[in-house]
Amino acid sequence: xxxxxxxxWILAVLVLGLGLVGPVxxxxxxxxxxxxxxxxxxxxxPVNPVTGGDSGAGATAASSDDxxxxxxxxxxxxxxxASGRADAAPAADRQPRHAVxxxxxxxxxxxxxxxxxxxxxxxxxxxxAASFPTKYKRKxxxxxxxxxxxxxxxxxxxxxxxxxxxGIRIPIILGVDxxxxxxxxxxxxxxxxxxxxxxDVIVWARRGKHKHIGIIARKGNALMxxxxxxxxxxxxxxxxxxxAVECVMRLE
Amino acid sequence: xxxxxxxxxxxxxxxxxxxxxxxxxxxxLPYGAGEHQVGFVNETTAPDQELLNPLGPxxxxxxxxxxxxxxxxxxxLHHLAADGKPMATIALPARESADWQDFAVTVADGRPxxxxxxxxxxxxxLRLSATGEVQGTFGGLGEEPGKFVQVFRIExxxxxxxxxxxxxxxxxxxxxxxxxxxREIDWEWSGFCLDPSGNLCYLRWDEDAxxxxxxxxxxxxxxxxSVPLAIGPHFNxxxxxxxxxxxxxxxxxxxxxxxxxxxxxxxGADGKVIAGCxxxxxxxxxxxxxxxGATCYLGVADYGEAPKGTFAVEPFPWK
Numbered sequence: 001x002x003x004x005x006x007x008x009w010i011l012a013v014l015v016l017g018l019g020l021v022g023p024v025x026x027x028x029x030x031x032x033x034x035x036x037x038x039x040x041x042x043x044x045x046p047v048n049p050v051t052g053g054d055s056g057a058g059a060t061a062a063s064s065d066d067x068x069x070x071x072x073x074x075x076x077x078x079x080x081x082a083s084g085r086a087d088a089a090p091a092a093d094r095q096p097r098h099a100v101x102x103x104x105x106x107x108x109x110x111x112x113x114x115x116x117x118x119x120x121x122x123x124x125x126x127x128x129a130a131s132f133p134t135k136y137k138r139k140x141x142x143x144x145x146x147x148x149x150x151x152x153x154x155x156x157x158x159x160x161x162x163x164x165x166x167g168i169r170i171p172i173i174l175g176v177d178x179x180x181x182x183x184x185x186x187x188x189x190x191x192x193x194x195x196x197x198x199x200d201v202i203v204w205a206r207r208g209k210h211k212h213i214g215i216i217a218r219k220g221n222a223l224m225x226x227x228x229x230x231x232x233x234x235x236x237x238x239x240x241x242x243x244a245v246e247c248v249m250r251l252e
Numbered sequence: 253x254x255x256x257x258x259x260x261x262x263x264x265x266x267x268x269x270x271x272x273x274x275x276x277x278x279x280x281l282p283y284g285a286g287e288h289q290v291g292f293v294n295e296t297t298a299p300d301q302e303l304l305n306p307l308g309p310x311x312x313x314x315x316x317x318x319x320x321x322x323x324x325x326x327x328x329l330h331h332l333a334a335d336g337k338p339m340a341t342i343a344l345p346a347r348e349s350a351d352w353q354d355f356a357v358t359v360a361d362g363r364p365x366x367x368x369x370x371x372x373x374x375x376x377x378l379r380l381s382a383t384g385e386v387q388g389t390f391g392g393l394g395e396e397p398g399k400f401v402q403v404f405r406i407e408x409x410x411x412x413x414x415x416x417x418x419x420x421x422x423x424x425x426x427x428x429x430x431x432x433x434x435r436e437i438d439w440e441w442s443g444f445c446l447d448p449s450g451n452l453c454y455l456r457w458d459e460d461a462x463x464x465x466x467x468x469x470x471x472x473x474x475x476x477x478s479v480p481l482a483i484g485p486h487f488n489x490x491x492x493x494x495x496x497x498x499x500x501x502x503x504x505x506x507x508x509x510x511x512x513x514x515x516x517x518x519x520g521a522d523g524k525v526i527a528g529c530x531x532x533x534x535x536x537x538x539x540x541x542x543x544x545g546a547t548c549y550l551g552v553a554d555y556g557e558a559p560k561g562t563f564a565v566e567p568f569p570w571k
Contacts, residue, residue, distance in 0.1 A: 133420045137393060137401050195507045196487070207556075208295065208304030219422055220440025220457030221464055222488050230305075231351070232373075236402050237419040237441075239488065241505065241512040242536050243305060 118251050121166075122199025125251075126217035128166035129199075129226040132158065132235040139233045147174050151233035155213045158228040158235050159201060162215055166199075176203060176211040183249045190247045196223045196240050200248035207243060216240060216248070278549075278566040279319040279332045283308070283559040288338040291325025292558035306555035311354045311539035312565050314549045316362060319565050322369075324352045329367065329384075342367070342384040349373045354538050356408040368408050370416070375400040377414055377427070390414065390431040395421060398433040405443070405539060409450045413471065417444055424454065426471065435473055443491035443502070451476050453494040455502070464489050466500050466523070479523040486515075492541050497521060501548075503531055503541065516541075516570060529570040541568070 136142040140151065142161075148154040153174070160173045170186070173179045180203055184190065193200070196216045202225050204212040214227030229236045281290045293307040311322040317334035327350055331340040344352060351372035358365045366387065367380040379388040391400045401420020408414055412429035417439055424444055426435040442455040447468060456465045456478075464483070468476040479500075483489070486504035493501040498521025506513050512535070517528035533540035533551060540551040542565075550568035554561060 134395055134401050137395070137420065193511055194487070194505065194509070207306070208298075208301055210304075212305075220442055220455070221486070222441035222457075224419070224441055231349075241488075245511045 126198030129215035130217040155228040205244040280564040308555035314544035
């Protein structure tokens with residue numbers, strides 16, 4: 001009986017895991033016209049730092065880098081927590097039902113649930129960002145939204161698309177300050193680097209008429225910024241210090 | 253006025269004049285599109301450009317006391333004599349859009365034998381004769397071996413094998429003189445060089461130990477040595493030079509302080525730091541350091557301020 005209960009639990013977790021991973025994979029690179037936001041978002045109120053959904057007071061409270069994000073509630077109608085962490089967390093720290101994406105990984109072999117930390121989310125954002133220069137290596141292959149002058153002004157477009165591909169529920173935003181303020185609404189913090197960290201959204205200071213924005217990714221002990229190349233009309237790599245840095249936006 | 257004090261500036265000037273030959277006098281070129289000028293892009297040249305990144309020469313080499321400057325914007329190579337006077341200009345091949353990132357020059361009998369130039373627009377290596385004719389074109393855009401996504405730096409060994417660092421694919425590709433792929437090495441965006449024996453030198457980060465290792469390998473990939481570099485907390489290391497005695501020069505960013513605060517360090521064969529100092533390279537410049545024998549040269553420029561000032565290559569006597 002006990003063995004059967006364990007099997008049922010593992011099966012439930014597997015189903016839950018597939019449900020979580022599926023939308024993330026399906027979303028990669030998809031940019032729908034209805035998702036495009038041309039101006040800075042004006043919506044007020046706290047927003048979940050990962051999903052962008054309204055999360056209620058306390059969900060965006062500052063925490064240390066490796067503090068675990070409150071484990072999600074089950075998304076299969078069970079209402080059961082996916083780990084013990086949620087039981088212990090104050091109600092205000094719990095994520096809403098929609099806040100499950102990217103916060104649980106599953107080992108099918110052991111049936112165990114591993115909690116995802118904000119550092120791990122940063123690494124994931126960095127990894128997704130790192131895939132863009134090869135994925136969109138051909139000039140003009142990135143699906144730039146209207147209003148970017150065919151990619152000349154595509155930096156915020158590229159960054160918000162990479163964040164979305166990494167599971168951050170953010171609309172496609174075409175302005176640097178729009179991305180910045182949206183992330184701030186979601187509880188991301190503006191920090192002055194160094195240090196730079198993978199997943200940091202780096203904002204470079206105004207030069208000419210515009211600021212510039214990218215995402216930090218790591219390889220070995222090197223940190224490069226994936227950002228849109230206006231002349232190349234594609235995402236590529238730059239040193240984070242190749243122009244003056246205004247700040248980085250960090251999930252913490 | 254004390255006559256000794258009055259003569260101090262004169263003495264100082266004389267001392268500088270005497271010391272200059274020891275370090276080499278340096279090289280400079282004014283900004284512009286004319287002969288013996290280097291091109292630049294900034295608010296002056298592109299006042300209506302929406303997104304502006306100041307640009308100028310991205311690379312230089314000092315060879316046999318003379319200096320080669322890659323004039324990225326104007327698409328040419330300038331050659332300056334040891335006394336700083338312009339000697340020659342070689343026009344790079346005209347292309348619809350070119351993005352000249354870096355170059356290498358090989359020398360035979362004291363004269364340039366060939367140039368190898370990286371074009372970041374076409375993701376190609378161009379081998380040019382000493383007078384600038386195209387002798388070979390290698391690479392191209394792609395993710396398969398021998399192709400590139402974002403070419404960054406190039407070195408060429410005595411046999412003419414080409415070593416190309418690709419930021420996009422994160423590899424160093426080794427191509428034979430005919431362009432055949434000989435090897436590809438996983439690369440951590442951390443510079444690379446060839447030592448005097450022609451071995452490939454690169455860095456490998458040990459996450460658990462928090463240490464970068466200098467890795468030295470033969471062309472065939474046989475390990476020569478691996479040494480942990482005791483340069484302390486850092487990020488964005490850039491390996492520039494490994495000497496015959498095993499001494500290694502690496503630049504890096506500090507984890508604290510201003511974002512662009514860099515240091516350069518010389519490590520002994522055992523990996524321990526034996527010299528170091530702060531370093532402020534020009535923003536956007538790709539190859540901002542080079543050596544001619546034991547003399548280190550640093551690119552000095554501010555493309556945002558051009559045409560004020562000059563593009564300069566100055567001795568950097570940090571040791």
